[in-house]
Amino acid sequence: MTSEPHDRDVLTAFEGDLPGTVTPSALRRRIKRYLPALVLAFLVLVAWEVLVRVFNVQEFILAKPSEIYATFLDEFDTVVEAGWTTLREAVLGLVLGTLFGVLAALATARWSGIREGVMPFAVAANSIPILALAPIANQWFGLTSLTAKAAVVAVIVFFPVMINTVRGLTEVDAGELELMRALAAPPRDVVTRVRLPNALPYFFSALKVAAALAVIGAIVAEYFGGRTASLGFYITQQAGAFKFAEAWSGIIVGSVLGIAIYAFVLGLERWAMPWHVSLRAADDR
Amino acid sequence: MSAVEIRGVGKTFGRGAGVVEALQNINLSIETGEFVSLIGPSGCGKSTLLRLVGDLLAPSTGTLTVGGKTPHAAREDRDYGMVFQKATLLDWRTVRRNVELPLEIMGIDGEERQSRAAEMLALVGLSEFAGHYPWQLSGGMQQRVAIARALSFEPSLLLMDEPFGALDEMTREAMQDELLRIWERTKRTVIFVTHSIPEAVFLSQRVAVMSRRPGRISRVVDVGLPYPRDEDTREDQGFYDKITEVREALREHE
Numbered sequence: 413m414t415s416e417p418h419d420r421d422v423l424t425a426f427e428g429d430l431p432g433t434v435t436p437s438a439l440r441r442r443i444k445r446y447l448p449a450l451v452l453a454f455l456v457l458v459a460w461e462v463l464v465r466v467f468n469v470q471e472f473i474l475a476k477p478s479e480i481y482a483t484f485l486d487e488f489d490t491v492v493e494a495g496w497t498t499l500r501e502a503v504l505g506l507v508l509g510t511l512f513g514v515l516a517a518l519a520t521a522r523w524s525g526i527r528e529g530v531m532p533f534a535v536a537a538n539s540i541p542i543l544a545l546a547p548i549a550n551q552w553f554g555l556t557s558l559t560a561k562a563a564v565v566a567v568i569v570f571f572p573v574m575i576n577t578v579r580g581l582t583e584v585d586a587g588e589l590e591l592m593r594a595l596a597a598p599p600r601d602v603v604t605r606v607r608l609p610n611a612l613p614y615f616f617s618a619l620k621v622a623a624a625l626a627v628i629g630a631i632v633a634e635y636f637g638g639r640t641a642s643l644g645f646y647i648t649q650q651a652g653a654f655k656f657a658e659a660w661s662g663i664i665v666g667s668v669l670g671i672a673i674y675a676f677v678l679g680l681e682r683w684a685m686p687w688h689v690s691l692r693a694a695d696d697r
Numbered sequence: 698m699s700a701v702e703i704r705g706v707g708k709t710f711g712r713g714a715g716v717v718e719a720l721q722n723i724n725l726s727i728e729t730g731e732f733v734s735l736i737g738p739s740g741c742g743k744s745t746l747l748r749l750v751g752d753l754l755a756p757s758t759g760t761l762t763v764g765g766k767t768p769h770a771a772r773e774d775r776d777y778g779m780v781f782q783k784a785t786l787l788d789w790r791t792v793r794r795n796v797e798l799p800l801e802i803m804g805i806d807g808e809e810r811q812s813r814a815a816e817m818l819a820l821v822g823l824s825e826f827a828g829h830y831p832w833q834l835s836g837g838m839q840q841r842v843a844i845a846r847a848l849s850f851e852p853s854l855l856l857m858d859e860p861f862g863a864l865d866e867m868t869r870e871a872m873q874d875e876l877l878r879i880w881e882r883t884k885r886t887v888i889f890v891t892h893s894i895p896e897a898v899f900l901s902q903r904v905a906v907m908s909r910r911p912g913r914i915s916r917v918v919d920v921g922l923p924y925p926r927d928e929d930t931r932e933d934q935g936f937y938d939k940i941t942e943v944r945e946a947l948r949e950h951e
């Protein structure tokens with residue numbers, strides 16, 4: 413984020429909408445923006461259906477969308493119950509990982525001694541496959557405990573959130589720090605009025621990645637064993653029995669969970685950074 | 698008592714092979730209520746000199762006093778308001794809240810803050826933009842917000858680093874008129890950095906002409922035109938004479 417004005421932003425600043433308002437024209441624009449994606453999704457489903465029928469692909473290899481949909485409705489109660497378990501693990505892990513990630517970032521950014529010691533370690537830890545810890549967490553917390561999966565998710569979420577938040581707290585415009593110094597601002601004001609707001613975009617870009625990782629992490633952790641009513645367990649069981657339509661039903665629920673959590677984080681971001689909304693809207697176009 | 702006293706000040710950046718002597722033996726004494734401009738080629742150390750006065754940098758040699766105090770004490774007492782060369786507005790604050798920033802830090806309560814910010818925004822002609830975010834403003838408008846912010850807490854000394862550099866000629870002249878009105882009304886001390894010779898002459902009582910490598914004050918021109926200065930001043934023969942004098946002083950030391 414820079415304070416340099418973008419020509420495009422300045423040009424669109426006055427004809428567009430103020431942050432936070434949804435006018436009919438904005439709504440129309442939004443629909444227009446998502447329309448291509450919806451059309452594409454529809455076309456992919458149709459092509460899938462047609463190809464499976466035309467080439468007469470066996471059901472135990474690739475199920476038809478229409479079949480998956482029918483199975484999904486049949487299995488609805490089961491997959492939703494499984495999804496509920498997975499959702500709780502993912503959200504618990506996401507919340508804990510974010511909380512500890514931010515606390516660690518605040519401590520790390522505050523003391524440069526800690527920063528120099530911790531950051532290389534954190535960056536390295538961020539690139540190891542933390543999911544490999546899942547079997548160990550299962551042993552520690554018990555195979556069927558929510559905590560085992562949430563712990564794995566929390567560790568996955570922790571590192572990107574911490575690393576990005578540290579960057580946001582420390583990569584502050586030198587001019588802004590000079591301004592605060594000229595105003596003889598006490599350190600507390602520098603943190604609350606410059607460093608924290610500066611860190612918000614960094615934090616949210618990590619949180620959006622973490623939100624997607626949380627659901628993936630929870631499901632994959634369940635692949636190593638977990639409650640009967642959990643998505644990972646359900647999907648492995650059904651796929652193992654060549655019941656692909658059932659497995660796909662589980663995957664649908666997993667996708668919905670991932671998208672829902674992501675959308676929630678997106679909404680949170682817009683709420684927390686009203687100054688940023690229109691900027692991003694202009695960038696997206 | 699002089700508002701700013703600069704004695705034998707030098708500033709060197711870096712060390713070893715990369716050493717840059719930005720300023721050498723600067724001497725300047727500025728009276729309380731005086732309007733002084735600094736003019737000189739790019740890189741001659743104008744911004745550096747303002748930073749030394751504002752205790753944002755420490756001098757390598759010599760001493761400075763601001764209102765009889767050390768620059769550090771003056772900064773702690775918030776005796777000066779600085780307008781930086783770059784507007785430096787906080788992206789996450791609206792225009793109004795950017796202007797309120799110094800007042801918030803000083804612990805002034807909400808209502809007083811709002812009324813002062815509104816007053817300052819009216820002064821720089823940006824009342825309608827109070828609720829906008831910085832990225833919604835042009836460069837010149839951003840700089841005017843920075844001026845409003847520096848004035849908001851009524852410091853006795855204004856340090857202005859090319860505040861009108863980003864403005865078109867018409868707005869620039871209007872802002873100059875406005876600045877002189879504020880100055881004549883409140884009798885603050887102003888140190889004003891500019892690249893524009895007519896601007897320096899129009900505004901100031903004295904123009905300190907600087908030369909480069911190392912940065913020195915080569916000449917101080919007394920303008921001596923009467924205030925209030927207005928459109929007639931801009932067309933006055935005396936005004937042109939002073940412009941010529943400053944231009945020649947600048948050329949002499951190139």
Ligand SMILES: Nc1ncnc2c1ncn2[C@@H]1O[C@H](COP(=O)(O)OP(=O)(O)OP(=O)(O)O)[C@@H](O)[C@H]1O
Nearest residue numbers: 710711717719738739740741742743744745746782
């Ligand atoms: N923080 C710094 N570290 C190293 N060198 C610096 C620093 N600040 C300024 N300088 C050097 O000091 C010299 C004077 O810089 P300064 O910014 O004061 O010039 P200026 O007169 O304000 O120029 P301009 O008119 O372009 O703004 C330049 O040669 C610059 O490279």
Ligand SMILES: [Mg+2]
Nearest residue numbers: 743744782858
């Ligand atoms: Mg400069």
